[in-house]
Amino acid sequence: MEPTERPKLKKIDNAVWMMEQHDTMKVPAYIFANDNLIGKMQSDRTLLQLKNVASLEGIVKSAMVMPDGHEGYGFPIGGVAAFDAETGVVSPGGIGYDINCLPGDAIILDEFGTRRAIQSFSSSATDVLENDGITQLVGLRNVRLLSMSNTTISSSPASYFMRRKESVGIYKILTASGHELRATGDHPLLTDKGMVLAKDITPDSNLAVVFFEGTEFENNGSSIIFDGSSLSDERKHELVSRGLLPLTYDHPALPRLARLLGYNLGDGSIHVTGGRICVSAFGKEEDLQRIKEDIELLGFSANIYKRKRKSRIKTQYGIKEFDSSSAELHVPSRAFADLLSALGAPVGKKTNPAFVVPKWITESKKWIKRLFLAAFFGAEMSSPQVLSKTAFYMAVVGQNKNKNSVESGRFFLLQIAEMLKEFGIETRDVSVRREFVNKEGETYRLRLMIAGEDNLLKLWRTIGFEYNKKRKTLSEIACAYILAKRRLQNKRVEIASKVVEYKKKGFKLKELQEMFVSEISNARFIERAYYESCTPRINLTFESFEDFKKNKIFELESYGAILEQVISVSFESFNDYVYDFTVDNTHNFIANGCVVSNCGVRLLKTSLTEADVRPKIKEICDKLFINVPSGVGSEGRIRISHDELDDAVIRGVGWAIEKGYGTEEDKQHTEEYGCIPDANPKVVTPTAKKRGKSQFGTLGAGNHFLEIQVVDKILNPVAAKAFGLHEGQITVMIHCGSRGYGHQICTDNLGSMLGLAQKMNLWLPDKELVYAPLNTPEAKNYMDGMRCAVNFAFTNRHIIAHWTRETFSQVFGKSVGDNMPLLYDVAHNIAKFEEHNVDGKRRKLIVHRKGATRAFPAGREELPPVYRSIGQPVLIPGSMGTSSYILVGNQKGLDVSWGTTCHGAGRAMSRGDAIRKFNGANLSKELWNNKNIYIRATEPKVVAEEAPDAYKNVDDVVESVASAGISDIVAKLRPIGVVKG
Structure with missing residues (x-):
């Protein structure tokens, strides 16, 4: 959404801009970006979101956004803010969460199988909370919605009902059997790739749908x-x-x-x-x-x-x-x-x-x-x-x-x-x-x-x-099957009609057979349509119900709903109210038959050179693709119970080392030594644990990757030597996070924080910037759960690094795999308690880094001893096919940005727009033919959404933080092989 009034900026230094304190802001805000990057931030809601962050209670000194920053949820991606440890707040928006909306005529299924327009639920609320154009209706009476819980359709209570005005537009999504959904671009929908924003849905996406429609709700009277x-x-x-x-x-x-x-x-x-x-x-x-x-x-x-x-x-x-x-x-x-x-x-x-x-x-x-x-x-x-x-x-x-x-x-x-x-x-x-x-x-x-x-x-x-769960399941599958038959039969009727029409125009049978023979209409079918007047039946090669049932049972067991292909996505103007629910426990509901609702990076060094790896680049990438499970919704090689998962997120990489993954040396080269203290899995919901259990040890999709790189250029020889880097050296970068486990923990805390906002009458500068004062149980529960997600991410990357070494041993020999030390592992989305100097005094703060990287200078006790004299390594992945960078933290960064720098290139285009603009298969060929970069991905669409042009220029991003002086460039890395989920 375009902001109605763009905040005014003042350039105060190289690649540093200031938004002076005004309106609701409690502190000024700073933007780190060169002239090439600042325009993009001014064109969306990035700066407006930064202003809202600067308006939060307890914020200290300033709010900031890094040069890779762009519009996010509540906080901008790349946003940085520190709050007083006693009087400040914690916000899931500063780490990741969302609220999104549907138009008023969207049909919602309640727990009794009745259909109601979403706008009609407003009469069920006991209290109304108005806030900056957002209407929250709370205290919903007797409202339980059908929703997805642990891949089962069940009912859950709706605790909040929200309404806001939408004036930009909404997306209209149509599936093969006729399910039609209209939603704002940021509304998440369940697909075979997990929850995907409506704006990123494309034709050929597979959407989770429910065929049961139920009956219209009517007032039953009071007799x-x-x-x-x-x-x-x-x-x-x-x-x-x-x-x-x-x-x-x-x-x-x-x-x-x-x-x-x-x-x-x-x-x-x-x-x-x-x-x-x-x-x-x-x-x-x-x-x-x-x-x-x-x-x-x-x-x-x-x-x-x-x-x-x-x-x-x-x-x-x-x-x-x-x-x-x-x-x-x-x-x-x-x-x-x-x-x-x-x-x-x-x-x-x-x-x-x-x-x-x-x-x-x-x-x-x-x-x-x-x-x-x-x-x-x-x-x-x-x-x-x-x-x-x-x-x-x-x-x-x-x-x-x-x-x-x-x-x-x-x-x-x-x-x-x-x-x-x-x-x-x-x-x-x-x-x-x-x-x-x-x-x-x-x-x-x-x-x-x-x-x-x-x-x-x-x-x-x-x-x-x-x-009767069995009959309910079979009836869903039967409905999907009958509708699939009808779609095919309609296509055959259409072909038969065209045959008759073209016959009247003088076309001969053989000519029509050449025109219309296909998988669903053989030569005999064309002949019968040509000579006989009969209603076409389903073709004999159509899949049997028993085979169809087996496939759909797998989908129901995996997703809780049947998957159906999207056939069209369009954007249409819209100027009216949109609505949303907060559903306790599950945080999703069924609308128009559709289910609607922490990462980091590590770098492994090798003893290999480009000359060693180039002849085997396809082999090593293909084996990494096999050995490291990837893709949204993919399941890992590790089978663990809920209790074992709880143990893993409490102990972090120490748990993995005990199980035979990685080494103690890896632990010494990981932020927080691979385990942030005080993680408490007791506050994590069964839904989050179920997602985490199946995705433990998986790479994920989207911008997550394994990349084989060459150290292309050393720009800081002293730091490079301390980091063990030299030109021509092969490195492996691993970018992934806490998967669905972390996302679920984030969204699971939304309801309680919204309730707290209503109970305490907290002013929210933005509906997405919900927060909790640090002295509340809601804040403690969220922090305890977030630490679990951070430790999940540390452990996930640690295990994937172990499998990466094993794969290098398979291709290049055991001595190579055994000599792949970890340079560093650093988190990107996290809120941590840290001590900093504020106005000459030492203060304990909680620093939110959302899509930003900690970059501490030499001397900080949090750094491992090996880097304490030089400063923290900072790993900056570029977009697919472009350079990545290694930076080092410095004192100015500590003083100016709480020891924080950028975290990557930063998106310049939504995933949906990228898929519509780029051809993934062609892009893979171009990268191989023009740049000698081999891409191995699950499907071409993944390559399209991660196209280099869908991101900002990483060279501009890194140049901005270097010009601003908040971190120093050590080395530039060039990719030669990429593995994507």
């Missing part, structure tokens, strides 16, 4: 359904005390009761044994757990029991004997039993008593009916399955009834059929078949059947299944 007058005083008092009486159509418990009643009529019972009454439900343990959650939310206790039993039943095919294991849920509460009974649940065996769909269900709005039907179908309906390669069986609901109850059972299924018609779903006539004779007498099987893919699609997308 009384049950007042408890038929109950004993004791039972009635018990229900009143739980807030369940009087039960009205708008009672918050009604949706759960509708769902529980539906399942009870299918696979549940109310029975009396020895004078005790119990409500029971039967099914798989994971499904009963969901029922248990609903019951407990109503205020009752429920227990699940597992048992093995021998069964012997009589069927029309004879006696069947089998062993089985089952799970049962018991609710030993007479009050709960009386409530369900009053709402329509039969007492005793359901094969005997007559029961119907209760009147209160038939008179409710469709979304309540959906809950009742979906739970009943979860218990009684057949699972989606095929009778041939691509054709689906009918969906069947069956019930057993004794002879005297056949008519009532038939009437019940007719009621179900009538409700289905309200959803546009047609059914076959109810069938009745005599089954067998048992001790109760003759038993009959009643069946209601739903046939045809149109009906099945409506059934699974609008009603679906509750309390």
Whole structure:
């Protein structure tokens, strides 16, 4: 977004600009940039964000941005700020986090499967907080949204609802099956590459989607359904005390009761044994757990029991004997039993008593009916399955009834059929078949059947299944499959129509076959379209449902949703309010069917020269690509438990060394010796741990890389000698971080900090610049978690360095791999307590470095002894295909910028724009043909988004910090091989 008023700057020195203190600023701000770089910062929100940082409570001396700086979230990337250790604050924006928005008509799914426009949720808030054009609606009543938790769709409470005006524009994203989402460019969407900003989504991106659509929300009225007058005083008092009486159509418990009643009529019972009454439900343990959650939310206790039993039943095919294991849920509460009974649940065996769909269900709005039907179908309906390669069986609901109850059972299924018609779903006539004779007498099987893919699609997308994970999963996959079939069939119909059209124009069959034969339309298909008038069917080579199902189950297990290709992305003007939720625990929700929601660098030295490596550059890069797992969402070679991960982030690289990765010498050459103290994994959520556990020991994608480089030029011989560098030497740079673990920790703290801002009435200069005073529990929890992320990153790079050495041993011999010492490992995104001189006095500060690097001079005790006399090595990676640099910290940098310098080239173009502008395959060829740089990446798109021209000129960046005097250049490195995730 373009700032409405650009802050005024004054050039005060070489590559140093000042923004004088004005308006809300508590201190001045400084920008380190030469004349080539300052213009870009003035064209976006970088300087406005810097002004906001200078407005935070407790900030000391100044706010700063480095020459590689650009617009970020809250803090600009490249931003630096120090706060008093007692009166200051900590901000996730100073390290990394985001809030983003959707237009008001975006459709949100709540926990009951109802569709509501996001703007309609504003009526659910108890308090309103206005702040600089941002409206926060807090204290949301009874708002729980469907969201993604540990790759499972579940419900989570929404704690905050935000609204702001958007005047620039939004992105419109369309998927193959018709999912359409509009969002601001900074709204993250779940893809196979992890969370990706809307502006970076491109055609051929794979977006996580949900095919279940649910039903429109409607106000249900406030009439009384049950007042408890038929109950004993004791039972009635018990229900009143739980807030369940009087039960009205708008009672918050009604949706759960509708769902529980539906399942009870299918696979549940109310029975009396020895004078005790119990409500029971039967099914798989994971499904009963969901029922248990609903019951407990109503205020009752429920227990699940597992048992093995021998069964012997009589069927029309004879006696069947089998062993089985089952799970049962018991609710030993007479009050709960009386409530369900009053709402329509039969007492005793359901094969005997007559029961119907209760009147209160038939008179409710469709979304309540959906809950009742979906739970009943979860218990009684057949699972989606095929009778041939691509054709689906009918969906069947069956019930057993004794002879005297056949008519009532038939009437019940007719009621179900009538409700289905309200959803546009047609059914076959109810069938009745005599089954067998048992001790109760003759038993009959009643069946209601739903046939045809149109009906099945409506059934699974609008009603679906509750309390049955297996059927819910299969119905999602079935919907995706049917829609994929239809897309292909529509394409074949289109081709057949063109054949007929061109035939009328005089084209011959052979000519049309040459024009239209493809993977989906062979010569015989063209011939039939030419001579016959028939509706094209799906081609025989179309993937079977069973094969499709296997692939989609993998996606569901990996991402919690099915992946679907994006077919178009466009940008459109927009001038209206946009909205967003903060969802507790998961920090994502489902909008229009789409799931929406610390790094550093190290350098290894070698004994090799370019002449040694050049002949084997492809081999070494290819082997590194194999040996070091990469790519967003990729899983590592290391398999660890949650407890082992906790141990690793507490101990840092010491944990890895104990496990056989790297050496003690590596530890001595790592910032904080590879372990920042006071990391506390107890504050890290299970979601973050799950992400970290699978990504431990992986490189990641985007701007993360392994790069083989040549020391091209030495510019500071004294420092170069101390660092063990010489011209022509081969080095390996590793750039990666804490992966999804660190990002999740950051976003997991957002809700608590927003709550604190509302509770303490904190003024936020920017909605994205949320913060917490350092003396609050919220700040402590965030710092404890952030330290875990930092140690994860240190350990991650340490392990990858170990595998890099092993790979060099494979290609060049063991003696080479054993002689690859670590120059240094330094963090890029971190907040740390440090002591600095302020106005002649020593003060303890918390220094935020976001996309900036610590650059301490000689003499600082934090440096390892080997560098204490020369100063800290600073590693500055360039963009792919351009130079990198090694700098050294100096005293002026300590005095002026808290011992901080730049961290890289800095983006000049968004990833999405880069993908649209550059061709990754062509770029790889150009770098090889023109610069002899070999690129090995997971896909061409990764190369495109990291194109050299998508970044600022790293030479300008490094020249700026050198001209400003805040760090000194030691050596220039030239890449010859790059490995990217």
